[in-house]
Amino acid sequence: MSHTTPNLLDIEGLEVRFHGERTVHAINGLDLTLKPGEVMTILGESGSGKSVTLKALLKLLPEKRTAMSGAMRVDGIDVMALTGRALSDYRGKTVSMIFQEPALALDPVYTIGDQIAEAVIRHERVSKREAMDRALDMLKRVRIPSPESRLKNYPHEMSGGMRQRAMIALALACKPDLLLADEPTTALDATVQIQVLLLLRELQKEFGMGIIFVTHDIGVAVEISDRIAVMYAGNIVEEGSVAEIIKDPRHPYTKGLLEANLHDADPSETLTSIPGSPPPLDVKPDHCSFAPRCAYAEARCFKALPPVLKPGPGRRVACILEEGRAPVMTPAREPEPA
Amino acid sequence: MLAYTLQRLLYVIPVAFGVSVICFMLVHIAPGDPLTAVMPIDATAEQQAAMRAEYGFDRPLPVQFAIWLTNALQGDLGASIATGRPVASEVSRAVGNTLILAFTASLIGFPLGIFFGFVAGIFKDTLIDRAVTAFAITGVSVPNYWLGIVLVVIFSVTLGWLPSMGAGPGGSTNWAWDYEHLRFIILPAVTLAVVPMGIVTRTVRALVGDILSQDFIGALKAKGLSRFGVLRHVVRNVTPTTLSVVGLQLGYLLGGSILIETVFNWPGTGFLLSNAIFQRDLPLLQGTILVLALFFVFANLIVDLLQPLVDPRIKRG
Numbered sequence: 001m002s003h004t005t006p007n008l009l010d011i012e013g014l015e016v017r018f019h020g021e022r023t024v025h026a027i028n029g030l031d032l033t034l035k036p037g038e039v040m041t042i043l044g045e046s047g048s049g050k051s052v053t054l055k056a057l058l059k060l061l062p063e064k065r066t067a068m069s070g071a072m073r074v075d076g077i078d079v080m081a082l083t084g085r086a087l088s089d090y091r092g093k094t095v096s097m098i099f100q101e102p103a104l105a106l107d108p109v110y111t112i113g114d115q116i117a118e119a120v121i122r123h124e125r126v127s128k129r130e131a132m133d134r135a136l137d138m139l140k141r142v143r144i145p146s147p148e149s150r151l152k153n154y155p156h157e158m159s160g161g162m163r164q165r166a167m168i169a170l171a172l173a174c175k176p177d178l179l180l181a182d183e184p185t186t187a188l189d190a191t192v193q194i195q196v197l198l199l200l201r202e203l204q205k206e207f208g209m210g211i212i213f214v215t216h217d218i219g220v221a222v223e224i225s226d227r228i229a230v231m232y233a234g235n236i237v238e239e240g241s242v243a244e245i246i247k248d249p250r251h252p253y254t255k256g257l258l259e260a261n262l263h264d265a266d267p268s269e270t271l272t273s274i275p276g277s278p279p280p281l282d283v284k285p286d287h288c289s290f291a292p293r294c295a296y297a298e299a300r301c302f303k304a305l306p307p308v309l310k311p312g313p314g315r316r317v318a319c320i321l322e323e324g325r326a327p328v329m330t331p332a333r334e335p336e337p338a
Numbered sequence: 339m340l341a342y343t344l345q346r347l348l349y350v351i352p353v354a355f356g357v358s359v360i361c362f363m364l365v366h367i368a369p370g371d372p373l374t375a376v377m378p379i380d381a382t383a384e385q386q387a388a389m390r391a392e393y394g395f396d397r398p399l400p401v402q403f404a405i406w407l408t409n410a411l412q413g414d415l416g417a418s419i420a421t422g423r424p425v426a427s428e429v430s431r432a433v434g435n436t437l438i439l440a441f442t443a444s445l446i447g448f449p450l451g452i453f454f455g456f457v458a459g460i461f462k463d464t465l466i467d468r469a470v471t472a473f474a475i476t477g478v479s480v481p482n483y484w485l486g487i488v489l490v491v492i493f494s495v496t497l498g499w500l501p502s503m504g505a506g507p508g509g510s511t512n513w514a515w516d517y518e519h520l521r522f523i524i525l526p527a528v529t530l531a532v533v534p535m536g537i538v539t540r541t542v543r544a545l546v547g548d549i550l551s552q553d554f555i556g557a558l559k560a561k562g563l564s565r566f567g568v569l570r571h572v573v574r575n576v577t578p579t580t581l582s583v584v585g586l587q588l589g590y591l592l593g594g595s596i597l598i599e600t601v602f603n604w605p606g607t608g609f610l611l612s613n614a615i616f617q618r619d620l621p622l623l624q625g626t627i628l629v630l631a632l633f634f635v636f637a638n639l640i641v642d643l644l645q646p647l648v649d650p651r652i653k654r655g
Contacts, residue, residue: 060556085564092562104553109574109650119561154650170561 006076008178008210009034009057014070016049016056016234025284026052028234029070036177039204039211041221043257044231047278050214053231054180057212058091075177093123096171097180101187102163106155112139112166113151116173123174138169141206142199161192165199172207179204181213185220197223218257222246227314230254233279233289240315250317252294288319296321300332307332339646346642350635357631358410362403365624393419406624415625420617425625428610433629435505436599436606438513439530440591442523447531447591448538448584455542460569462547470539477536483597486529490601493525500525503603526602530595534587541583545576578649585641589634 009032016027027049034040042050055061056068057079072079074095082090099105107115116138117131126134132151139147142165155163164184171179181200185193201224204211213224221228222242229239230253238251249255256274276293279285288294291301298320306318311326320332377389390396394405409416415425451474458470494502506519513519549555549572558568599608607626614622646652 055556058560060559088559088562088564090562091560097557097560099553099557101553105557107554107558107571107575109578109648110571111650118563118567122562122567156651167557174562 005035007033007073008036008038008075009212010071010073011053011057012071014053014056014072015068016052016061017067018061019065019067022282025281026234027056028281028285030235032229032236034178034210034212037204037208037210038227039201039213039225040227040229041213041215041225042229042231042236043215043218043221045216045278047281048231049234050216050231051182052234054097054182054212054214057178057180058095058097059087060097089123092119092171092176093174094176095178095180096174096176097182098164098167098171098184100183102160102167102184103155103187105167106163106170108155111152111154112158112170116166116170119170119173134173135169138173139166141172141203142166142169144169160188161196164188164192164196168196168200168203172203172209175207175209177209179209179211181211183215184213186215186217193220194223200224218246230257233285234281235285235289235318236316237290237319238317240312244312244315250311250322251290251319252296252321253290256293304332342646343643346639350639353635354632357635358407358628359403361624361627361631362406363399364627365620366399410625410628415628416621418614418619418622420613420619420622425621428622429607429625429629431511432605432607432610432626433633435513435604436592436608438505439523439526439599439604439606440588442527443530443534443591444588446527447535447587450531451535451538452542452580454535454539456546458539458543459546459550462543462550467543471543474536474539474543477532478540480532482529482533482595483601485532486525486598486601489525489529505605526598526604529602530591530598534591537587538580538583542576542580545579546572549575574648578645578652581644581648582641585637589637592633592637593630 011030011032014027014030014032015025018024018026030049030053032040032053042053044050052061057072057074059079059082061068068080070080074090077090077094079090106112110118113132113135116135117128120126120131120134121128124131136147136151139150144150144162144165150158150162150166155166158166164187167184184200185196188196197220200211200213211224213221215221225242227239227241228245229236230245230251231237232253238245238249238254240248245254246258249258253274260273274293279289279292285305287303288297288301288306291297294301301320306320307323307328308316308318308330309322309326310316310329311322316329317326377386381389387396394402397405406416413426415429417424418428421428454470454474458467458474461467490502493500501522502525504522505513506522555568555571558571563571593607596608596612598604599606600612603609607630611623611626611630613619614626
C-alpha cells in the first residue's frame with residue numbers, strides 16, 4: 001500500500017462488545033481506511049454493525065455497557081484515547097454526524113437557528129450574532145427556502161426533508177473533515193430522498209469533507225459514494241469502488257445483496273433473497289459468519305475465519321473463493337482466545 | 339398569544355360555574371339537618387320551620403343556589419350559622435394563613451423535589467437513584483398527619499426546639515416574617531412539603547430519564563456539547579411538564595391540609611373547614627370549599643398561561 005496523502009481515517013482491528021442481559025459482539029476486528037474527501041458507503045442489513053461503527057467513531061456508545069478495543073485515528077487524532085474536553089472538541093469539529101430520523105435528532109424546544117449557532121459558539125468561541133449569521137449562511141447553503149424565517153422555526157414547524165436539511169446544516173456548520181451519515185434518507189419520502197442525496201453530493205464538493213454513509217439501500221450507495229464496503233455480522237466482507245462492487249461482486253453475500261435488489265428487477269422475474277438470517281452475535285465469530293447461509297460453503301469455512309484477499313488496489317474480499325485468484329492480505333486464521 | 343390567553347381566561351368561567359354547583363350540592367347531599375346544631379333541642383315544629391325560613395332552607399334547591407351564587411358573585415358568602423360572622427371575612431383570614439403556609443411549604447418542597455429528581459434522573463439505576471427514589475416513595479406514602487405527630491414528638495416534646503401549635507404570637511391575624519413567627523411555621527411547612535416534594539421528585543426523575551434516552555441527546559453530544567451543555571437542554575425540555583405538576587401540587591398546597599392544620603392548630607382554611615364540618619356550619623363550609631376550589635382553578639390557569647412560554651410546541655393563538 002503506497003499513498004502520498006495520509007489517510008483521513010484509519011480503523012484497525014476495531015472490536016465493540018456490548019454487555020447487558022446478554023453479550024453482543026457487535027463489531028469484530030473491523031479495518032477501514034478513508035482518504036480525505038472520499039465518500040464511502042457502508043452497506044449492510046440491520047444489525048450488521050454499520051451504525052455501531054459510526055457511533056464508535058464519535059464515542060457515542062453507552063460507556064458503561066460497551067467494551068471497545070482496536071485503534072481509530074481521524075486526522076492523526078487517537079480517538080480511543082479521547083476523553084472529556086478533548087473529546088467534545090473533536091465531536092462536531094473534526095467529525096460530525098447526521099442521523100436517520102431528524103425529527104428525533106433535533107431538540108424540540110430550541111429553534112433551528114439556536115441549535116446551529118450553539119455548535120458554532122461551542123467550537124469557535126464567536127459571539128451569538130456571528131454564530132447566528134453562520135447559521136443563516138448554512139441554511140442558505142443547504143438550500144432551505146426563506147432561511148431568515150426558518151432560523152426562528154422549531155423542528156416541529158418544518159417538514160421531514162427540511163428538518164434533514166437543517167440537520168445537515170448543523171453538522172457542517174463547523175466545517176468537519178469527516179461527516180458520518182447514519183441512513184439519513186431512510187425516514188424520508190422517495191422524492192425527498194433523492195433531493196437530500198443530491199444536496200449531500202453537492203455539499204461534499206463544496207466543503208471537501210470525507211463522508212461515511214451508512215445504508216442498506218444499494219441504490220442510495222451507488223448514487224452517493226466513491227467506494228462501497230459491505231458489512232456482515234460486525235465485519236467488512238468486501239470492499240471496492242462502486243463500479244467494482246456493482247459489476248463484479250466477489251463475496252457470495254454481496255452477490256446475494258445485489259440479486260435481492262429491486263431497483264432494476266424485471267417484473268416477470270421471481271425475486272431472490274438470501275436464505276436464512278444473520279447470526280446472533282452473542283459469541284465472537286470463530287469462523288466465517290456467512291457460511292451457514294452460503295451456497296459455496298466448504299467444511300473449512302466453519303472451522304476458521306476466512307482469509308482476506310486483495311484482488312486489486314483498494315479492493316478486498318474476505319472469502320476462500322478468492323484464493324488463488326488474488327494475493328492474500330490476511331491469511332485464514334484460527335480464532336484468537338477471547 | 340393574546341387569543342390563547344383570552345381562550346384560557348374564558349375557559350375559567352364554565353369551570354368555575356361547575357365548581358360552584360358542586361360545592362353547593364355536595365354539602366346538601368350530606369345527611370343531617372344543618373340547623374340541629376344551632377337549634378335548641380326542645381324547639382317546636384313551628385320554631386324549626388321559622389328558622390328554616392330565616393336561613394332560606396325551605397326553598398327549592400335551585401332557588402337556594404341561585405340566591406347563593408348571586409350573593410357570592412358580589413362577595414357575600416352569607417353568615418356562619420355557628421358564629422353569625424360573615425363567611426367571607428372568616429375565609430379570607432384563613433386563606434391568608436394558608437397562603438403563608440403553602441408559600442413556605444412550596445419554598446421547601448419544590449426546589450428540593452426538582453433537585454432530587456434531577457439527581458436521580460441523571461444517575462438513573464445507580465445507588466444514588468435508588469436512595470433518592472426510596473426517599474421519595476416514603477415521602478409520598480407516609481400519612482402526613484402521622485409524620486406531623488412524629489415531628490412534634492421529636493422536635494417539640496423531646497428536644498423542645500420548636501413550638502407545636504398555632505401561628506405564633508400574632509395569633510391567627512397578625513403574621514410576621516420574623517424569627518418569633520417562623521419558628522411556628524417550620525414543623526407544619528416541612529410536614530406539608532413532604533408529599534409534593536416526593537411527587538415532584540418522581541416526576542422530574544422520570545422526565546429527566548426519558549429526555550436523556552432520546553436520540554437528540556446523542557446528537558447534542560455529537561456536536562460537541564459538554565455534559566453541562568447537554569444538561570441545559572435537558573432542563574429546557576423538562577420544564578413544561580414539571581411546571582404542570584408543580585401547578586397541580588401548588589393547588590393542593592393552597593387547598594391547605596385539613597389534617598395538618600388540625601394537627602398543628604394552624605388557623606388556615608383546613609382548620610376552618612374541619613370546624614365547619616363538625617359544627618355543620620353550611621354557609622361556612624360552602625364558602626370555604628368554593629374559595630379553595632377557585633384557588634385550584636386559578637393555579638391551573640396560571641400554569642396554562644405560562645406553558646406556551648416554555649414549550650414552543652403548544653400552539654399559540
